[in-house]
Amino acid sequence: MILRAFEKKDRDALRQIACNTAFLGLPYQLFIDDKEILADALTVYFTDYEPESCFVAEENEKIVGYLIGTKNAQKMNGIFKQKIFPQLFKKTLLSGIIFQKNTFIFLRNLLQSLVKGEFLAPDFSLKYPALLHINIAQDFRGQKIGERLINHYLNFLKENNISAVHLGTMSENAKEFFQKCGFMILFQGHRSYLKNHLKKNASYYILGRAV
Numbered sequence: 001m002i003l004r005a006f007e008k009k010d011r012d013a014l015r016q017i018a019c020n021t022a023f024l025g026l027p028y029q030l031f032i033d034d035k036e037i038l039a040d041a042l043t044v045y046f047t048d049y050e051p052e053s054c055f056v057a058e059e060n061e062k063i064v065g066y067l068i069g070t071k072n073a074q075k076m077n078g079i080f081k082q083k084i085f086p087q088l089f090k091k092t093l094l095s096g097i098i099f100q101k102n103t104f105i106f107l108r109n110l111l112q113s114l115v116k117g118e119f120l121a122p123d124f125s126l127k128y129p130a131l132l133h134i135n136i137a138q139d140f141r142g143q144k145i146g147e148r149l150i151n152h153y154l155n156f157l158k159e160n161n162i163s164a165v166h167l168g169t170m171s172e173n174a175k176e177f178f179q180k181c182g183f184m185i186l187f188q189g190h191r192s193y194l195k196n197h198l199k200k201n202a203s204y205y206i207l208g209r210a211v
């Protein structure tokens with residue numbers, strides 16, 4: 001297994017893993033009727049606007065995991081609001097998926113979460129400027145690939161004089177993994193928009209660590 005910098009040819013494989021792991025292991029088809037829109041929402045900033053901060057794990061010429069990040073979460077949020085979100089909004093309306101059952105219910109639940117204030121959280125991007133998302137394909141978890149990708153990324157941030165990094169996760173398992181990797185919990189909340197399928201609210205954690 002090798003770790004290496006992301007290349008354009010990895011884009012489809014990375015997007016597939018992102019969709020497979022987007023909803024705490026539940027199939028993405030339960031929530032969104034268009035995989036490309038989901039993949040754009042999850043990954044397009046990183047792969048298309050800041051590919052130099054993305055890394056993949058490859059085994060036998062197959063992408064089995066990735067870490068996508070940004071050195072500057074504030075800049076990322078600006079580009080997401082100004083460029084990516086309007087495009088996603090337009091695509092969602094024009095493709096008609098908003099009127100398909102699963103997407104409609106998911107977006108309605110997401111909106112309810114938003115209105116209830118479940119997305120309110122302190123902004124950690126000044127103290128912890130970098131951000132990351134990491135996902136390992138199911139069959140390759142527990143083989144230290146995640147830990148190696150995190151260490152690789154921390155070295156990359158250090159070389160770029162970035163002082164600290166943060167991330168958000170709804171997964172209890174991932175929270176424990178990040179704590180093992182030296183991250184501290186900075187914030188804990190909950191989110192209810194997956195309740196129909198999880199049968200309970202999900203916790204939401206923001207974790208961070210110095211580089």
Ligand SMILES: CC(C)(COP(=O)(O)OP(=O)(O)OC[C@H]1O[C@@H](n2cnc3c(N)ncnc32)[C@H](O)[C@@H]1OP(=O)(O)O)[C@@H](O)C(=O)NCCC(=O)NCCS
Nearest residue numbers: 135136141142143144145146147169171173174176177180
């Ligand atoms: C969470 C994830 C990135 C961890 O990667 P991984 O390659 O499976 O983990 P590693 O093998 O590198 O584990 C490193 C350490 O974390 C621990 N760890 C990993 N997954 C864990 C879990 N689910 N619960 C508790 N500890 C865990 C390991 O036991 C290991 O500790 P050790 O050194 O004491 O043995 C990976 O399992 C994954 O992609 N999960 C699904 C998607 C996800 O939750 N992504 C993160 C959301 S931002």
